[in-house]
Amino acid sequence: MQNQIHSFQNPKIKLLNQLKEKSRIRKKEKLFIIEGQREISLAIRGGYILKQVYYCSSILSFEEVSILINHHPEPVELFEITPEIYQKLAYRETTEGILATAILKDLDIKNFKLSSKIPLILVAEAPEKPGNIGALLRTADAAQLDAVFIANPKTDIYNPNIIRSSIGCLFTNNIATGSSLDIINFLRHQNINIYGAALQASVNYHTQDYTKPTAIVVGTEATGLSEDFLSHTTQNIKIPMNGIIDSMNVSVAAGILIFEAKRQRGFN
Known part of the structure; x- marks a missing residue:
């Protein structure tokens, strides 16, 4: 009617x-x-x-x-x-x-169920800009990730600008939100390796094995990952850069790391 x-x-x-x-x-x-x-x-x-x-x-x-x-x-x-x-x-x-x-859907990490036995997950800690969140969701959709976790979100996930910038990929990804510690606890309970994109005690990203249960964690361009994540990573990883600055857009960095993991998995 x-x-x-x-x-x-x-x-x-x-x-x-x-x-x-x-x-x-x-x-x-x-x-x-x-x-x-x-x-x-x-x-x-x-x-x-x-x-x-x-x-x-x-x-x-x-x-x-x-x-x-x-x-x-x-x-x-x-x-x-x-x-x-x-x-x-x-x-x-x-x-x-x-x-x-x-x-609205209940996106609480405490209620999230993984369907894959060898998941590949993107974790974004404290993302604030709707455009960056949208770009991350588009990348996750392109890679067909098993989940996207948003830790300590600074912006409402259902903000119209996120829906717009993600071109609807808010609806095509399995999304969960929670505090950094809640998400860390979830990952550790599921025996998922945690690779943090950070400069501290890091190795080049392509030296690691992402064929096992894997979470790739990215932080903000301004402050990087919190101490909560840095103290619980399996290994910190970095993207070698030859320019004057030592950072790049978070969605670009996430894309590089995610598709290296997909390459190792044969893009399955």
């Missing part, structure tokens, strides 16, 4: 604006916003439950919306909104005429 909304003062539109802007509202309502046809399709495939779909019929027809959500496991409320309302809600420069609200 679909309804029409013409007013900016409609309570649902007001809530959408709050979900878009405020992490505390997302946590309180246990909802977040997804914008874009690809992103909504990936969210459905990733097991997310949509609550409402809002579309602008001058951009996307009712029939196209129906096809897009055809594989959703339960009925979804549909709302047709005006172009003016849509433009106010949209946060992307390129428009696709559709937004949805979806239910």
